[in-house]
Amino acid sequence: MTDALQNSDRLWALADSLRPDYVALADRVFDTPETAYGEYASAEAHRAQLAAAGARIFEGLAGIPTALMGEWGAGGPVIAILGEYDALPALGQVPGVAEPQPMGVAGHGCGHNLLGSAAMQAAHALALWLAETGTPGRVRYYGCPAEEGGAAKTFMVRAGVFDDVDAAISWHPADYTGVWEACSLANTRIDFTFTGRSAHAAAAPELGRSGLDAVELMNVGVNYMREHMPDDARVHYAYLDAGGEAPNVVQAKATVRQLIRTARLADLGPLVERVRKIAQGAALMTETTVEAKVVSAVSDLLENGVLDRVMDRHVQALGAPDFDAEDRGFAEAIRLTLTDEHVADTFRRVARPLDRALPLADFVVPLGSAPRISSGSTDVGDVSWAVPTVQAWVATCALGTPFHSWQLTAQGKSPAAHKGMVQAAKIMACTGRDLFADPALLAEAKAEHAGRLAQAPYRCPLPDEVMPPLRPRPAA
Missing domain, CATH: 3.40.630.10 (Zn peptidases)
Known part of the structure; x- marks a missing residue:
């Protein structure tokens, strides 16, 4: 030396x-x-x-x-x-x-x-x-x-x-x-937004299609998936929009953020696809539509x-x-x-x-x-x-x-x-x-x-169309 x-x-x-x-x-x-x-x-x-x-x-x-x-x-x-x-x-x-x-x-x-x-x-x-x-x-x-x-x-x-x-x-x-x-852990954050139809929760609940129900069903599905995923994987969630504060309204729209982690980048894609399928299932059960938006991802x-x-x-x-x-x-x-x-x-x-x-x-x-x-x-x-x-x-x-x-x-x-x-x-x-x-x-x-x-070649975990979620400079 x-x-x-x-x-x-x-x-x-x-x-x-x-x-x-x-x-x-x-x-x-x-x-x-x-x-x-x-x-x-x-x-x-x-x-x-x-x-x-x-x-x-x-x-x-x-x-x-x-x-x-x-x-x-x-x-x-x-x-x-x-x-x-x-x-x-x-x-x-x-x-x-x-x-x-x-x-x-x-x-x-x-x-x-x-x-x-x-x-x-x-x-x-x-x-x-x-x-x-x-x-x-x-x-x-x-x-x-x-x-x-x-x-x-x-x-x-x-x-x-x-x-x-x-x-x-x-x-x-x-x-x-x-x-x-x-x-x-490699991870990605994905926002799942479920959109249905609002209605009066007492007078005509049968006319409503609840985005909030879909979010809750998605979380139940992810919880059941935890038994069948690798031990070193993790999935967490946060409600970004629970649909509102009025319980007498069928919540037409709700958003949940799912944070999905795996020990290796190569394992992240397959687990993400399983979470996406659960979201689609929740939308099907509630007759809502679901939109998934990738927010971030790291290796x-x-x-x-x-x-x-x-x-x-x-x-x-x-x-x-x-x-x-x-x-x-x-x-x-x-x-x-x-x-x-x-x-x-x-x-x-x-x-x-x-x-x-x-x-x-x-x-x-x-x-x-x-x-x-x-x-x-x-x-x-x-x-x-x-x-x-x-x-x-x-x-x-x-x-x-x-x-x-x-x-x-x-x-x-x-x-x-x-x-x-x-x-x-x-x-x-x-x-x-x-x-x-x-x-x-x-x-x-x-x-x-x-x-x-x-x-193991590197593949960026971010989809090409995803851009940084920039925030404006605060006013002086």
Whole structure:
């Protein structure tokens, strides 16, 4: 291994020097939470920081107003670092308080305020290292909106945004630190709208044809299907339109959103077709018509063992964030709001003995030591099919904190979260540095990726006619 691969001190120092700017960016995004495709203030904050960092800026990627990219360097390979900044509906919480304090707005219940800020911090530090060392290459920060259910990266992949990228790097806030070994669920969201005929529910119910009845029958059919689908598949639903509030009217129209997940992209299509048939059956039973509209879709993550091993070296070298007594005290207060099952689930996932007295993860999870459990989905999956991709989990919150919860939002501006964020930036920057410094290593990662695609070619899970569900810029 070359000296450049062995010595990370300079890159760590560069990342540390940028800490104030990117902590401030993370907190700014936290304070202006916006949901999928509406992240105008967050995207502007990221654009302004890219400008201050001297990046070449490209906006409106894939026709999405809140998607942007900043690039530094020249020649050589192109390394992308992926960031996100979308929030979740109704999860706004007063930060730093270990009890529910809802704010009636969206909130960063998955830590994306930290995710995007650390990714840009890593890209900026890596850009400074390229300039200092005269190393040829381009590093890019991709600001990616709408990960939470919007599949923006899938649309970006389909539009060719990553076609000239050699490798991609990302991370996600978590309650422990380690490489995110490729394990996620492919999914699609489909809205099923049933249309019938309204009528007076008492005077002439026989004249009505209920869209609401059709939705309920569809859900019954999907529930029965659960007994006969793969164990690692999932189907969830939400009523988008229940037809109205008047029970004395036959509800002529109703809409349900079905979220269908499978462990492998190849298995998604057949399960979707079964759900569609159930919808058709429900329409037939109720003498209604049904229209299905695909909203979004993402692929499962494609593994790259070469990049996993590169990142794991830096995870092991850096270790867990250096949490102090104040961090542990606040984490313990959060832990008191969680069930024992939440805490036990984290230790099960990392294959470690349960330690209920440990509030924050002072350990790292070695590569290959924990079971792979598919439980969620990410549009990074589609990037991983387009280019070799690697991600890290980095501890930013109390052990056992569930994603999409008020507890995670409450910790989103804490000193512990900031420490984990900076640690993530260092891991990502050093991983990218290794790929710039050792062309053979990057070539090996690309060869592995090509071999996996040869066995299972990528097919975008989005139908060609489906476009991003863009939202207008809010009025000033």
